[in-house]
Amino acid sequence: MTRKVLTFPGQEKDRRRRESLARYAILDTPREADFDDIVALASAACGMPVALISLLDGHRQWFKAETGLGRNETPLSSSICAHAVEQRDLFIIPDTTKDARTAGNPLVTGERHIRFYAGMPLETPDGTALGTLCVLDTKPNALTPVQALTLRTLARQVMTQLELRRALKERRESDRRNAAILESAVDYGIIAMDLTGHVTSWSAGAERILGWTEAEMIGRHANVFFTSRDEADGVAEREMGAALLHGRGSDERWHKRRDGSTFWASGEMMPLRDAHGTPEGFIKILRDRTAERLAAERQRADAAFMRGVLASSNDCIKVLDLDANLTFMSEGGLRVMEVSDFSAIRGCPWPDFWEAQGNRDARAAVAAAKAGGVGRFQGTARTMAGHLRWWDVQVTPIRDAEGRPERLLSVSRDITVQKAAEQDVVASGQRWRDLFTGMQEGFFLGEIVRDAGGRPVDYRFLEINPAFAAQSGLPVDSIGRTMRSLVPDIPLWLIDTYARIVDTGEPRLFEVQVPELHRWFEVRARKDAGQRFTCLFLDITDRKRTETRRAAMIALGDRLRDVSDAAAIGPIVGEILGRTLDLSHAGYAAVDPERETVTVAQGWTAPGLTSLTGLHHLREYGSYVDDLKAGTTVLIEDVRQDPRTEGERARMAAIDVVSLVNMPILERGRFVTLFFALKSVPHAWAPEEVAFLRNVADRARAAVARLEAEEQQRVLNLELSHRMRNTLAMVQSIANQTMRGATDVETARNVLAARLVALGRSHDLLLGGAIGSTGLTALVASAVELHRDRPERFLLEGPDLAVGPKCALSLSLMLHELATNAAKYGALSLPTGQVSVVWSLRPGDGETRLHLCWSEAGGPLVAAPTRTGFGTRLICRGLASNFDGAATLEYRATGVVCTITAPLSGLQAEDAPSRGR
Numbered sequence: 001m002t003r004k005v006l007t008f009p010g011q012e013k014d015r016r017r018r019e020s021l022a023r024y025a026i027l028d029t030p031r032e033a034d035f036d037d038i039v040a041l042a043s044a045a046c047g048m049p050v051a052l053i054s055l056l057d058g059h060r061q062w063f064k065a066e067t068g069l070g071r072n073e074t075p076l077s078s079s080i081c082a083h084a085v086e087q088r089d090l091f092i093i094p095d096t097t098k099d100a101r102t103a104g105n106p107l108v109t110g111e112r113h114i115r116f117y118a119g120m121p122l123e124t125p126d127g128t129a130l131g132t133l134c135v136l137d138t139k140p141n142a143l144t145p146v147q148a149l150t151l152r153t154l155a156r157q158v159m160t161q162l163e164l165r166r167a168l169k170e171r172r173e174s175d176r177r178n179a180a181i182l183e184s185a186v187d188y189g190i191i192a193m194d195l196t197g198h199v200t201s202w203s204a205g206a207e208r209i210l211g212w213t214e215a216e217m218i219g220r221h222a223n224v225f226f227t228s229r230d231e232a233d234g235v236a237e238r239e240m241g242a243a244l245l246h247g248r249g250s251d252e253r254w255h256k257r258r259d260g261s262t263f264w265a266s267g268e269m270m271p272l273r274d275a276h277g278t279p280e281g282f283i284k285i286l287r288d289r290t291a292e293r294l295a296a297e298r299q300r301a302d303a304a305f306m307r308g309v310l311a312s313s314n315d316c317i318k319v320l321d322l323d324a325n326l327t328f329m330s331e332g333g334l335r336v337m338e339v340s341d342f343s344a345i346r347g348c349p350w351p352d353f354w355e356a357q358g359n360r361d362a363r364a365a366v367a368a369a370k371a372g373g374v375g376r377f378q379g380t381a382r383t384m385a386g387h388l389r390w391w392d393v394q395v396t397p398i399r400d401a402e403g404r405p406e407r408l409l410s411v412s413r414d415i416t417v418q419k420a421a422e423q424d425v426v427a428s429g430q431r432w433r434d435l436f437t438g439m440q441e442g443f444f445l446g447e448i449v450r451d452a453g454g455r456p457v458d459y460r461f462l463e464i465n466p467a468f469a470a471q472s473g474l475p476v477d478s479i480g481r482t483m484r485s486l487v488p489d490i491p492l493w494l495i496d497t498y499a500r501i502v503d504t505g506e507p508r509l510f511e512v513q514v515p516e517l518h519r520w521f522e523v524r525a526r527k528d529a530g531q532r533f534t535c536l537f538l539d540i541t542d543r544k545r546t547e548t549r550r551a552a553m554i555a556l557g558d559r560l561r562d563v564s565d566a567a568a569i570g571p572i573v574g575e576i577l578g579r580t581l582d583l584s585h586a587g588y589a590a591v592d593p594e595r596e597t598v599t600v601a602q603g604w605t606a607p608g609l610t611s612l613t614g615l616h617h618l619r620e621y622g623s624y625v626d627d628l629k630a631g632t633t634v635l636i637e638d639v640r641q642d643p644r645t646e647g648e649r650a651r652m653a654a655i656d657v658v659s660l661v662n663m664p665i666l667e668r669g670r671f672v673t674l675f676f677a678l679k680s681v682p683h684a685w686a687p688e689e690v691a692f693l694r695n696v697a698d699r700a701r702a703a704v705a706r707l708e709a710e711e712q713q714r715v716l717n718l719e720l721s722h723r724m725r726n727t728l729a730m731v732q733s734i735a736n737q738t739m740r741g742a743t744d745v746e747t748a749r750n751v752l753a754a755r756l757v758a759l760g761r762s763h764d765l766l767l768g769g770a771i772g773s774t775g776l777t778a779l780v781a782s783a784v785e786l787h788r789d790r791p792e793r794f795l796l797e798g799p800d801l802a803v804g805p806k807c808a809l810s811l812s813l814m815l816h817e818l819a820t821n822a823a824k825y826g827a828l829s830l831p832t833g834q835v836s837v838v839w840s841l842r843p844g845d846g847e848t849r850l851h852l853c854w855s856e857a858g859g860p861l862v863a864a865p866t867r868t869g870f871g872t873r874l875i876c877r878g879l880a881s882n883f884d885g886a887a888t889l890e891y892r893a894t895g896v897v898c899t900i901t902a903p904l905s906g907l908q909a910e911d912a913p914s915r916g917r
Contacts, residue, residue: 013128017056017085020128024162025169026064027057034161035065038133038154043067045150046118046143048135053158054081054119055131068136069112078106080136084119085129090148093117095140107136116141118148120155122162133158189265189286192272195279196846197222197236209265209288211258222284225256240282243269248594255286264293307331316391316412319398324350324366324408336414338385344694345384345687346632350410352684357381362393369395369408378415384687386546390419442468442521442537445528448499449482456499458482462532471537473517501525501533511540520544542688549692552580556696560703567601573700574604577677581689584609584656584680588700589616591664593671596625609656609680621648624662629671633690634662638682659683661690663697675700774808776801780837783815787828787835798839801850804909807883807902814875814887818854818898826896827859833895834858841904848904850885856895864891883907 021027035053043051050068054061061081062073076082083101084091096102096115107114119134133155143151189206193199198221202214210225217224223231230236230253242249249269254262265286272281307330310317316333318326326348334342354362357380365375375395382388391412397405445463448456460482469476474486483490494512501508507526514521520543524536559572574587587603596618605611618625622645624634637659639645639652652658657678665673675697777800784794803811815837819828827833839852856862865872875887875898885902 014056014058016128017130018058020124020126020130021055021057024130024166026162026165027055027062029064031065035158036067038157038161039065039067042133042135042151042154045154046135046147048116048118048137048141050114050136052081052134052136053122053131054079054134055122056082056085061131074107080105080107080114080117081119081132081134084117084132084134085121087121088123089120090143090152091117091119091121091132092143094142113138115139118143118151120151122155122158124159125163130162187287189284191217191222191284191286193222193240193282193284195240195281197240197282200281206286209257209263209286210255216258227254227256227262230254239267239269239284243271243282244279246594247271250594252289263288263290265289314414316414318350318410318412320350320366320395320408320410322370322405322407324363326350326353327407333412336383336389338383338387340384341691341694343631343633344690347627348635348685348687348690349637352637353687354379354381356684356686365393365395366408369397370405372397372405378419384691388416389414390416442471442539443535444468444537445532445534446498448495448502448531448533450499450531456495458484459495459498459533468537471517471519471521471539472514498525498533498535501527502531511544545688548580549688552576552692553695553699556699560699563703564707566704566707569700569703571602571604573696577693577696578604578606581677581692582679583677585612585678586676587612588665588673588675588697591671591674593629598674603676606680610654612655620651621645628662628664628674631664631666631671633664633694634660635685635690636660637684656680659685661685661693663693665697665701673701774803776803776839779803779808779812780815780839783812784819784835784837787819787823793828793834795834795836795838797836798852799841801841802908804883804907807885807907807909810883811900814898814900815854817875818896822856822859822896825860826862827856830859832858844903850900850902850904850907852900854896854898854900856897859895861893862891862895863893883909 039051039053043049048068050066052066052069053064055064056076056079059076060073061076061079063069063071066072080093080096080102093099093102094116096105096108096117102108102117105114114136116137116139117134118136119132121129122131122133123129133151135151187205188203189209190201190203191199191206192201198219199217202212202217206217207213212224222236226236235251235253239249239251247270250267251269252264252266255265255267256262266289267284267286269282269284271279272283274280310330311332313330313332314336315330316336317330318333319328321327326345329337329339329342329345333339339345351362351366354360359377359379359381361377361379365377368375376393378390378392380388380390392415393410393412395408395410398407398409400406443463443465444461446459447462449458449460451457460480461478462480464474464476464478466476468474469478478486483495497508497510500506505527507524509522509524512521512523513519519539519541522538522540524538525533528534556573556576559576560569563569563572570587574585577583577586583604584606585603587600589598589600589603591598597615598618599615600612603612618628622634622636622639622642624644627634634644636642636645639658639660640649645652657680659679659682661677663675663677664671665675667673675693677693776798777796780796784796788794819835822828822833822835827835834857836855836857837852838855839850841848842851843849872889875889883902884906885900887898887900890897890899
């Protein structure tokens, strides 16, 4: 029996007090001015000769600071503070000689003659009283309200100081540990940078890998250890952008050392954020992977050579791991086996493939090869296209350097022609011998059993062959027994069908399903003598499954054709999959490959089972995550026995999963979607089922792609419409401006023609994206030239600066948009209107910035629009961000004002924007 230790409230408080004091590490520390100042202030404010910061520790009270007492501790038995800590507020004894708790205290009866006490408990944030800040007097006394407030305030200051001491100690210890970790991680280069990519910290591992010391690298840009090509392509900047956008930027590429040599490294870049979550820099972690890279390249070269050799062979050459899972198939093998997508069968258990075809010799052949010998057998199997072939199969070990089998080589040779010739010879002599017992189709002779009224109620077996016993699962000795005695719930329609054949003499051809066996049979029945009938059973399960899958693909295409919402695709796909393959769960999930999580938005779940909707961590369901990231389909027949999942059987059972197919969908090599099909019972996944799953997954991805393309086309149509309206408004404005200033029709015609030609050239420039580096003055003048119908229309003022192609096109588009709007609604719509474009360079946050202001005057009164149009969004959100700039629009009553700011580096960047952007 376990003994229960009794504790009392006082003991529990003492224990918590001692634990709290240990965390603060304050006991028996030297005097500190901050605490001495507090007791001095308390003594002065309250007019008391004695003031103490008293901490209760076991059997003593220790004074962190004191004035007027002359001691640093006293026994707890003489402590008045022990009574004060039991209170939640200020504790006052006006006359200690008249209070039963203190009348006999040595501090009262002894030489100190303490007659007055006031103490404020020092409470931790969790409510534990460590001691008090107290004042004492040698005569009875009292505190004024101001003195009481002062004592409470100073007590809080004592706890503030204690909290600061504890936090500082923990911070120093954390800094020490972090420094030790960084110094010990010599295999990793750990580099901290500011938001512009300049180095602020450089670890010992970085010095060892890259060659530069920290002193040499502080303040230098990270481009110094990127290759010149990557520096020109802005790789470092793209990594920083990816880190800010996605929380992480990963890459594997060649990097440069101090001595000029290059090495292959894997890198991760993550943002550093302040306490408010605002990015303040980056940290990059590098690891030298050169040896692994070169080894991989050599391995790829060797593999390419072997593939070339094997591609010339017409044999199906496969490599199996020691668990007999398929890992490789030669190009010739893919051809003769009619495999269109090897990834769909990679990892499949090879003996299971043969056993599904009815051949059990494969496991014996594998066992012989694993023992160091040669396994060989012959048998029939269908290609992935469904064509039946005869194969001669040989399995031999692939040995390691010490002669031990590490993999298995399986060579299958197509001997269909040879076997066909042999079988023709055998069939010619066997065709009419022992037809009944030797036939592969199921056969039985039955007799109808009727009740007294002549109604059919059952049938009795008179003869059966072994094939029928194997097909139906009935014992061979069923002769003489009725069907209901063997299968009590036999459907009545089947008995009635046989009775009609006997009654009418008309043969029947129909299909019957045996759910317990998961099989379908085609039945050919005809009348025999009397009440007898004969039945020939043909197993058509494969054909029915093929028809079911074909019908499912047709239904899937019909339902996905009219889908307009991507969220509806998952439930449709899951439902069709689930009902076609008799699944427990099906659907697809969005993948976060960095966090190794999947999110099931709305999958399909069989009735009565647990839904998978929600977030799941892949590692919690098995050890096959890396296979999925590599694009390998994972097939597991029984999660309770597979080594990849047997440790998670409880978690699998909680969601009713026993067998699974997890099929990864990769986009540009990145694992983005998981397509899953699950069963609540063990199941050996056939290649045809996996191929069906792959086809459904492709249809689903195609449907998603269609919706994405339609959305993109909608956006392009909106932009085209916007451009067309602006062009028409521009032509109208040019015509109005030209006619206002023309002196005759001929002059107006020539000026109008010239301006329309210039408008065409401008649109070719804007739509083609052909602007290169140019001067800012020329760029602005060119953008507004179409609207200059008189010299004073525009005031352009500012220094001439070089503008890079990236900024040039975006800035031209913005000025074009502003001028178009001014011609339609603003200053350029009236003859008196005027526009000034003024720009200058101003100092910014560590970098010079361009400040450009478009200001309209003399036009109609302006009111802010009630909604934001496409052009406004284009100016403020789209184009300005292309050169790291920002744009704001003000709708002043006197005219529109647009202010554009950008760093000089963004203004002069050389990388041009993509065409068609």
